[in-house]
Every structure is written in C-alpha cells, then in structure tokens.
Amino acid sequence: MxxxxxxxxxxxxxxxxxxxxxxxxxxxxxxxxxxxxxxxxxxxxxxxxxxxxxxxxxxxxxxxxxxEFSPAQCHEPGKEKDRFVTIEPFAPSQNDQEQKPSIYAGIAKPDPDAVKPATIGGTWFPSPLSPDSPSSRAHTPRRPRPRVFLHFHGGAYVLFDCRDRDMSFGARLLLGAASGSDPEAAAAAAYVLCPQYRLASHAHPSGGRFPAALQDAITSYAHLVLRLGVDARDVVLSGDSAGGNLALALLRYLEETKVLPLPGGAVLWSPWTDLGVPLAELRARREDRLDIVPPLLVEWACRVFLPEKLGDGYEGAKVCENPYISPVKRGIETEVPIWVQIGGTEIIKEDILRWVEVQKQAGARLRVYEIPNAPHDMFMAGEGLGFVKECGQAAEDAIRFLDGRE
Structure with a gap:
C-alpha cells in the first residue's frame, strides 16, 4: 500500500x-x-x-x-444492469493426459505473495456479447462479423472506471464510426468491452501495482477469445492515456509469449508511452499551461503504480525503463496495424512522437492522427472540452485505417 x-x-x-x-x-x-x-x-x-x-x-x-482521490471499484451491476459483467481469471487446464500452460506467463506470472490474477468487472456497449452473438458465428458478405473493441480506460492507473459515466462518449465514438452510414449494419457493426482493471492507490489495499492491470488485460482478452469464441482477428485493442499504455503492454505480451492469438488491430488515444519523464521536465514544457493533465497527477501515478522491482532484472529507478511499462524504450515487432491519436497541445505529445519513431523502426504498420489544439485524451474528455466533431472524424479515420482504406 x-x-x-x-x-x-x-x-x-x-x-x-x-x-x-x-x-x-x-x-x-x-x-x-x-x-x-x-x-x-x-x-x-x-x-x-x-x-x-x-x-x-x-x-x-x-x-x-x-x-489522492481514487474511485472505489465494485462488482455490482449498478445502472449498467446486464451490460456489466464479472470476468473470472483463468487457471491452467488439467487432466490425466495434458496440462496446458497458464496464460499468465513471463512478466505477468502470478506472485503468491503479491500481485496475482483477480476477478474483474467490465461494461459492454451497446449490449452484452454472448457465444450466440454474430461475432461468434460464421460471417457472410451480407452480414460480416462485427469488430469487438477491447477498450482500456485512461486515468493514469489511479482514476476513472469502466462505467457509463466515464466511457459512454468514447464507446459512442467507436460504435458510430464502425457502423458508418449503413443502417442495416449499424445494429451489429461493433461491440465495446471496457474492463474494470485494478487501479493503484491507497484506496485499493488489494494492490494495483504493475503487473495487476496487465494480468487483468490478459484476463479480459482471453475472456473474449476463449470463453465467448470471438475470432481474435475481430478484436481491436483500444485504450486512452494509461489505457493506451496498457493496450501496448498487452500487444507486446501477446507477441512475446504466444499464449493467445493476435488481435486484428490496435487503436490508441493519447497513449502514455514514457513513465520515466522527470516531473521537472513535464513542468517545463510549454504544453503544461495548455493541457488538462497536471504533472502532479503523473507523480502520484508513478509512485503508486510502479513496482519496486520486476522479475526480469529491472529494479529500483530502472523499473520505468522496462518496455512493458514505458513502450518508448523498445518497439513491438508486430504485424498488427496500430492507429494512434495525439492532441496538438497535450503535455506528453513529444513522448508519443518519440514512441512513434521507435515503433516505426520496429517495422510496424502505423498511422498517426493529430487533433489540432486538442489537450490530452480526447477519447474521454472530448465531449466535455468541446471537441466532439473532431473526435468523430478521428474515430472514422481509425476505422478506415483498420479497413485498409487509408
């Protein structure tokens, strides 16, 4: 704690x-x-x-x-009703002939004395997906399978939640862009699942330090692919701010461990790509007087989210050098297409652009979309800050990119 x-x-x-x-x-x-x-x-x-x-x-x-005001997390449905679900972690399958390995491997391996997989919640938009939903059936040219966006919310790993109050605007962006102008396809064009991954703060004594959120991301992805039967190629990893950081950690994990099939794409909104930037440097940036994110929030988040050590040799101050925590430190070698949005006035813009160059060097198919004059995290804050039109255009660009219509 x-x-x-x-x-x-x-x-x-x-x-x-x-x-x-x-x-x-x-x-x-x-x-x-x-x-x-x-x-x-x-x-x-x-x-x-x-x-x-x-x-x-x-x-x-x-x-x-x-x-350090962090929201309480609970598994009660609330006003989301049947759209809120609980998702159990996965255990290795065992029988007399075979023992399958755990999906939590490497850096996400459970620690009996610290961080281990836990039951999480999640909210579906616009409705729950089940094994009988179109995404789990054979598709036809007339009614293709919808995309399933697995979206990880932002909040520096200490704020916000998967509920309607924080995610409804962003979910509408994705669903609206995916449905396009075809009214027949609109009803089944896409689903969004927003997991309630564990937060890291003194308000959560169960522990939300790294790799808790990564374990929860693995749980939610496996839930789609293994339990609901969604074709991994129909899954799009999505995330805003810290959620973008988490989406990149999950993509790296899937590429490196091969424990689950790869998704069809990744959509990132103002992803947090470098947790090692000094507080003084953030305060010195011109964007500090224009953005919504105070450097003090970054300081708090790093203090409670970063672990004291990691199992792969990174310890102490070097923890933030780990590419699972700061993806700018090493690109992900992947063929999964990545779309990334940045705001013209956000305080971490230069960190995102550094990551873009690192990722390009790794050979990724990547597209950068900038919303001019926009502060950080338009996925969550765009409606309240008056950038609704610009956010809609960004979401449409993301879908065109995923469809190969660049």
Whole structure:
C-alpha cells in the first residue's frame, strides 16, 4: 500500500477540500468572464467553452492528485444492469493426459505473495456479447462479423472506471464510426468491452501495482477469445492515456509469449508511452499551461503504480525503463496495424512522437492522427472540452485505417 500524505488523511483531506472549493468559487467566475476575450484565453484558437472547460478539468485533476482521490471499484451491476459483467481469471487446464500452460506467463506470472490474477468487472456497449452473438458465428458478405473493441480506460492507473459515466462518449465514438452510414449494419457493426482493471492507490489495499492491470488485460482478452469464441482477428485493442499504455503492454505480451492469438488491430488515444519523464521536465514544457493533465497527477501515478522491482532484472529507478511499462524504450515487432491519436497541445505529445519513431523502426504498420489544439485524451474528455466533431472524424479515420482504406 502506497504511503499517504498529509492531505490524504483527515483533517488534511477536509481542509484541502475546503481550500479547493473556495479557490473554485473565486477563480472560475473570473476565468469565465476573462475568456470572453479571445486574447486572454490560453490558446486563441479555443472557443470560450473549450478554454473554460480546460481550466475546470485541470482544477479537478489537481485536487484529485493532491488528496489522492481514487474511485472505489465494485462488482455490482449498478445502472449498467446486464451490460456489466464479472470476468473470472483463468487457471491452467488439467487432466490425466495434458496440462496446458497458464496464460499468465513471463512478466505477468502470478506472485503468491503479491500481485496475482483477480476477478474483474467490465461494461459492454451497446449490449452484452454472448457465444450466440454474430461475432461468434460464421460471417457472410451480407452480414460480416462485427469488430469487438477491447477498450482500456485512461486515468493514469489511479482514476476513472469502466462505467457509463466515464466511457459512454468514447464507446459512442467507436460504435458510430464502425457502423458508418449503413443502417442495416449499424445494429451489429461493433461491440465495446471496457474492463474494470485494478487501479493503484491507497484506496485499493488489494494492490494495483504493475503487473495487476496487465494480468487483468490478459484476463479480459482471453475472456473474449476463449470463453465467448470471438475470432481474435475481430478484436481491436483500444485504450486512452494509461489505457493506451496498457493496450501496448498487452500487444507486446501477446507477441512475446504466444499464449493467445493476435488481435486484428490496435487503436490508441493519447497513449502514455514514457513513465520515466522527470516531473521537472513535464513542468517545463510549454504544453503544461495548455493541457488538462497536471504533472502532479503523473507523480502520484508513478509512485503508486510502479513496482519496486520486476522479475526480469529491472529494479529500483530502472523499473520505468522496462518496455512493458514505458513502450518508448523498445518497439513491438508486430504485424498488427496500430492507429494512434495525439492532441496538438497535450503535455506528453513529444513522448508519443518519440514512441512513434521507435515503433516505426520496429517495422510496424502505423498511422498517426493529430487533433489540432486538442489537450490530452480526447477519447474521454472530448465531449466535455468541446471537441466532439473532431473526435468523430478521428474515430472514422481509425476505422478506415483498420479497413485498409487509408
């Protein structure tokens, strides 16, 4: 369990909450008035809504980072009802003649005294997929099998969830782009499964340090392929921010271990590609005054997510050098097509572009799509920040890329 600070415990938590409330009551009305004049907005190209929404979002993230406010995770269906499912981890199959190896191998191998596979939740969009769904049947030219997007939500491994409140906008992006303009295909064009992988913070004493999220990603992918009978070629790994980091870790794992077949593609939104960037460097970047992500959130996330050591020889400060944690350190040798979106003003833009070059050197088929003037993580924040049209166009570009219609 991570060390807590003064502001994560009472009475510090209460005091900082009161301070933030007073700060918001004073600062936000002033900004709302100030931003009516374009020259006073952080970026002239932003609308009044975009400038104000960015300020509000940044304030919320700063508060959450200081008090380390992480959402509780539960396996109750809630308002998602039958769209929320629980997914059990996999155990090796055994009989008298054969013992199949565990799907959790190498860096994801369970540690009896620490991190091991656990039961997780997940939310389906627009409805649950079952073995009888079209994706599990033979396809025809008239009704091809739909894609199944396995989407890992963002939040720096400490925030957000798989529920509607965080994922509905992004899921609509994927489903809408996949259905296109064909009304007959719209009903079965795609499904989205968003797993509730374990978070890492003091609010989760069961432990969410690496490789907990990777184990949960393996569980959810195997659930699609082994339990539901989805053809792996119909699965698209998807993720925003930390979820993009997790999608890349899963793709690397599948390529290196060969324990499960490869997916048909990967779609990444502002993926977190380098967890080793110093806090001072992040604060010095021009984008820090334009983005929604405060460097303090990155500091908190790394402190509670990174393990003290890894089984492959990376220890201490070198943990973040592991390519499973910082994919910029080594490209993935894969033929799986990768589409990646970046925001023009996001603080980790240069890290993503460094990873793009590393991945190109590994021979990957890769496409980069930039949303100009956009902050970090449009998949989750695009609606609230006023980039709905731009996000829709990005999702459509991703589908064209996956279809080979570049």
């Amino acid at each position: 991570a060390d807590t600070t003064l502001w994560t415990r009472q009475p510090g938590f209460f005091l900082y909450t009161v301070y933030t409330a007073i700060k918001a009551l004073v600062k936000l009305p002033l900004l709302m008035l100030l931003y009516t004049i374009p020259r006073f907005r952080p970026l002239r190209e932003w609308t009044h809504q975009q400038a104000f929404a960015r300020a509000l979002t940044r304030l919320i993230f700063e508060y959450a980072s200081v008090v």
